[in-house]
Structures are given as C-alpha cells and as structure tokens.
Amino acid sequence: MQKVVFLGAGSMAEALIGGWIEKSCVLPEQIYVTNRSDQERLQYLNNKYGVKILSSLSHIQDADLLILAMKPKDVQTAMESLQPYISKDTAILSVLAGIAIETIGQGLGNRPIARVMPNTSATIGMSASGISFNERVSDKQKQDYIKMLDAIGLVIEVDEDQLHAVTALSGSGPAYLYYLIEAFEKAGTEFGLTKEVVRQLMVQTIAGSAAMLQAINEEPDELRRKVTSPGGTTEAGIRALEENHFNETISACVKSAEARSRELAKGI
Missing domain, CATH: 3.40.50.720 (NAD(P)-binding Rossmann-like Domain)
Structure with missing residues (x-):
C-alpha cells in the first residue's frame, strides 16, 4: 500500500x-x-x-x-x-x-x-x-x-449492524473510563489525598484488573467475589453501587450511545 x-x-x-x-x-x-x-x-x-x-x-x-x-x-x-x-x-x-x-x-x-x-x-x-x-x-x-x-x-x-454496539462499548469506552477516573479523583481528594496520588492508584488498579482478566481464565463476577469479603469494605462499596443503580446506569449509558450511532446512520 x-x-x-x-x-x-x-x-x-x-x-x-x-x-x-x-x-x-x-x-x-x-x-x-x-x-x-x-x-x-x-x-x-x-x-x-x-x-x-x-x-x-x-x-x-x-x-x-x-x-x-x-x-x-x-x-x-x-x-x-x-x-x-x-x-x-x-x-x-x-x-x-x-x-x-x-x-x-x-x-x-x-x-x-x-x-x-x-x-x-x-x-x-x-x-x-x-x-x-x-x-x-x-x-x-x-x-x-x-x-x-x-x-x-x-x-x-x-x-x-453490530458496529453500533461496538461504537457504544469500545469506541466510546475510553471516555467512560476517563470519566470514571475523574469521579475517583473527586472522591479521593475529599479524604485529603492529592489528585495525583488518586490518579496513580486508580490507573494502576484499572490496569491491574484488566491484566488479571486477560491472564486468568475466570469470569469477572468470580474475580469480584474473591475481592469482596463478607462484612468488609469492598462489600460496603458494592452495596452502595447497587443501591445507586450502577448496573442500570451502565446499561443506560451503552444503550444511549448505541441509539445515537443508529441515529447518525439515518442522518439525524
């Protein structure tokens, strides 16, 4: 070429x-x-x-x-x-x-x-x-x-036809993850940590978690359970995500992006 x-x-x-x-x-x-x-x-x-x-x-x-x-x-x-x-x-x-x-x-x-x-x-x-x-x-x-x-x-x-979903997931996905890091930075600084420290911790956490999913033949829910001790801090955090409709929010995010991709295909 x-x-x-x-x-x-x-x-x-x-x-x-x-x-x-x-x-x-x-x-x-x-x-x-x-x-x-x-x-x-x-x-x-x-x-x-x-x-x-x-x-x-x-x-x-x-x-x-x-x-x-x-x-x-x-x-x-x-x-x-x-x-x-x-x-x-x-x-x-x-x-x-x-x-x-x-x-x-x-x-x-x-x-x-x-x-x-x-x-x-x-x-x-x-x-x-x-x-x-x-x-x-x-x-x-x-x-x-x-x-x-x-x-x-x-x-x-x-x-x-599946490219609409790909667009909504991995095409737009980096923006969602950057937005997530922004949210972690805001939450972490409320406890006195600097934004730079929070970013280093969370970027490495996301990178490590992604590497675990690639390296280990286990489902995400199983890896999540291994981190979540009964009565522990992770369980408290997961409970808060569930109470605030985390899964529904992620679903709405992806569905909205997928629908917008279809609208663009129609020239809307």
Whole structure:
C-alpha cells in the first residue's frame, strides 16, 4: 500500500497515524492528510509525524486507500466533492460512527469498503477495534486491513449492524473510563489525598484488573467475589453501587450511545 489518504484530521485520524507510524506499519511518506479548512491542524500533523499535506483533492486519484475520518455530519458533502477525482481502484476505510457501508457505496461507487470503529488508544497501540467489510473487499485486502489494525491493538470482525454496539462499548469506552477516573479523583481528594496520588492508584488498579482478566481464565463476577469479603469494605462499596443503580446506569449509558450511532446512520 503506497499511498494512504486521510480525509479528516481529527483525534481519530491522529490516533491511527500515530499508531501506524510508531509500529512502522505505514511509513510517514506514504500518508497524506487533508480536511475541509483547518490548515493549522494539517501543519501540526505534518510537523509532528512527517506526513504529507494533500494540496488538492485531484491528488487522491492514485490513492490505494482513502480513509474517511471527517465528522459524520460532513460525509455527504465530502463524498460529493470526492466523486470527480476518486479512482475506481481506490479502496475505502471508514472510521465514521454510524455511517453505513451502503451509504458510502451510494456516494462513492461500488468498490471495496471497510468500516472500522477503533478508539483513541490506537495512539499507544492499545485500541480495541471492530471491523466489517462489504463483498468487494478481497481476502488479501482483509488481511492488509486487519494487519494494520493489529498494529494498533485488538481488532475483531463483526457484522456491520453490530458496529453500533461496538461504537457504544469500545469506541466510546475510553471516555467512560476517563470519566470514571475523574469521579475517583473527586472522591479521593475529599479524604485529603492529592489528585495525583488518586490518579496513580486508580490507573494502576484499572490496569491491574484488566491484566488479571486477560491472564486468568475466570469470569469477572468470580474475580469480584474473591475481592469482596463478607462484612468488609469492598462489600460496603458494592452495596452502595447497587443501591445507586450502577448496573442500570451502565446499561443506560451503552444503550444511549448505541441509539445515537443508529441515529447518525439515518442522518439525524
């Protein structure tokens, strides 16, 4: 893959660029970036990663892979502007939440199209990504895409309709966990600990718990029970979570995000 073009230069585009370059999966000179109007952002990516700025949409004609990474609300306008220039040989990889493969095909023609939902942890090679393909994607292209996404973390192929749930879980998941850390910091500082101390403790706790789940063949509820002594501090904390409808809150969070992904697919 000699020329990869990013249409859109936001946080997800940067996460992929940073992850791929860090793992030498795609070389900086093979990556081109463009967006609607933010030249300063493009210059930042050029300075930081050594990628090239695409000066004109006419230069996408020889692109091997075009990555759609603009805001979902801008996709129709972007596809209209691409139509005169895009080659029939250019494949599409979309990271747009909620925008269906069928919609992209209607806008850019019947070509190999893949949809992936990574997350911003791609920057450090720790993304969790779900990916789906249309029937035009060859086995070789599937292998190439999965190899590229393996370089930035975990990738799992799912049915396209399930990408709404993937978006709600792992796509948005980092924000939920950062929000959780914020809550722990606020609670911990009420007891006189500094925010920095609370953050170190909780980041390591989350990392350790995740590593335990990966390393030990036990269910989360069993590991939780092993920490929860009858009449102890953990039991008191769990009881408070239950009394404040923790499970229902998490369920509502995921369902709301999944529903919003479906709304985006309908252009709402």
